Amino acid sequence: MSNDTSQFPPQEAGAEPAAAVEPVEAEGPRRGRPLLTLAIILVAAVVLIGLAHRYASRQVPISTGPAGEGLGQPAPDFMVKDIRGNTFKLSELKGKVVILDFWATWCQPCKIEIPWFVDMYSRYRSQGLEVVGVAMDDEGAEVVKPFVERYGMNYKVVIGNEKITDLFGGIYGLPTTFIIDREGKIQSRHIGLVSRQTLEQAVKKLL
Amino acid sequence: MTGYRLQAAGCRPLWRFCAFFLAWAAVVTGAWAQGARSSYVKVAPGATPVKAAPGQAFEVPVKFQIASGYHINAEKPTFDYLIPTRLEWTAKDFKLIGIEYPKPEQATFSFSPDTKLAVYQGAITIRSRFQAPRTLPGGKAALGGKLHYQACDDKMCYPPASVAVEVPVELGKKARE
Numbered sequence: 001m002s003n004d005t006s007q008f009p010p011q012e013a014g015a016e017p018a019a020a021v022e023p024v025e026a027e028g029p030r031r032g033r034p035l036l037t038l039a040i041i042l043v044a045a046v047v048l049i050g051l052a053h054r055y056a057s058r059q060v061p062i063s064t065g066p067a068g069e070g071l072g073q074p075a076p077d078f079m080v081k082d083i084r085g086n087t088f089k090l091s092e093l094k095g096k097v098v099i100l101d102f103w104a105t106w107c108q109p110c111k112i113e114i115p116w117f118v119d120m121y122s123r124y125r126s127q128g129l130e131v132v133g134v135a136m137d138d139e140g141a142e143v144v145k146p147f148v149e150r151y152g153m154n155y156k157v158v159i160g161n162e163k164i165t166d167l168f169g170g171i172y173g174l175p176t177t178f179i180i181d182r183e184g185k186i187q188s189r190h191i192g193l194v195s196r197q198t199l200e201q202a203v204k205k206l207l
Numbered sequence: 208m209t210g211y212r213l214q215a216a217g218c219r220p221l222w223r224f225c226a227f228f229l230a231w232a233a234v235v236t237g238a239w240a241q242g243a244r245s246s247y248v249k250v251a252p253g254a255t256p257v258k259a260a261p262g263q264a265f266e267v268p269v270k271f272q273i274a275s276g277y278h279i280n281a282e283k284p285t286f287d288y289l290i291p292t293r294l295e296w297t298a299k300d301f302k303l304i305g306i307e308y309p310k311p312e313q314a315t316f317s318f319s320p321d322t323k324l325a326v327y328q329g330a331i332t333i334r335s336r337f338q339a340p341r342t343l344p345g346g347k348a349a350l351g352g353k354l355h356y357q358a359c360d361d362k363m364c365y366p367p368a369s370v371a372v373e374v375p376v377e378l379g380k381k382a383r384e
Binding site: 106 | 286288289290316317319324359362363365366367
């Protein structure tokens, strides 16, 4: 039996390192070579580990709550269709405070947040709040539209794709919510289910 | 010269350390990279080939290990909008008779404190029954399939994924079976 996770290339069996070979002419600059090589290998290994750690951290976010990367930067603009087939462009909401929520119909934690967004949109729309749900269902509007009606989602819902998630630095779990200020800058990012209070406070301070 | 020989000999432990460090770095890097590929479910290792008699039905148990802290939905999830766990076989030589999924756990999570959800956690075994063909070239074959699942932890859910399954099958002689 096997699974579909490819194996990391196996490390070659270590041959006896070069330092074990006796030098022919030992004096002068050659004396420092083994140590220099050793230093280079150690630095390379540290860099390798660092890169792997960075990659792994990007792929599998394990923390929840506001994340620091990209905060204060302009939100990437994108253009997609909403569930009714209308074109939506994020930059058209400049001047509004935006809750941008990546979710899916199969995501149970996302379902907890949806009534909060419905309520917040009703209460703060007049003060300039917009809520945009980016549904990450592969089946698209066909499955999202009935869900939206079933749960009374009163805000705009668009169909997302990997291009959009890449623009936002990769989204590997749902829900992931961005709060964007009136200037179009990302002010907070919430990975995973967080409390309503956390989300509402993040919104209210921008209104 | 002698002094250098001594110095070179003194470097050997350093080189050994270096080789050890590189090997460790490769293991750590590999582990992180593997983890990054989001395998929340793995086929448990150590399975032996399944033996089947020509023309007879036989059972194929496949054990899966769900990563600690994660769960996947049951074959019949609590809600219709949740993605069920499903084992799909692509065996051509063998006729699939049926698949028996384990009884799910009824668990609550921070995102569902009041409603119990039918999920699988930890190790699970899914049993499939096949009908063996009357003949098989070489007497050996492999059953291939995929387990489709969608994993969540206590705060978030991850995209639907699948893990490949391959079970070697040895077809015995009819007289011997």
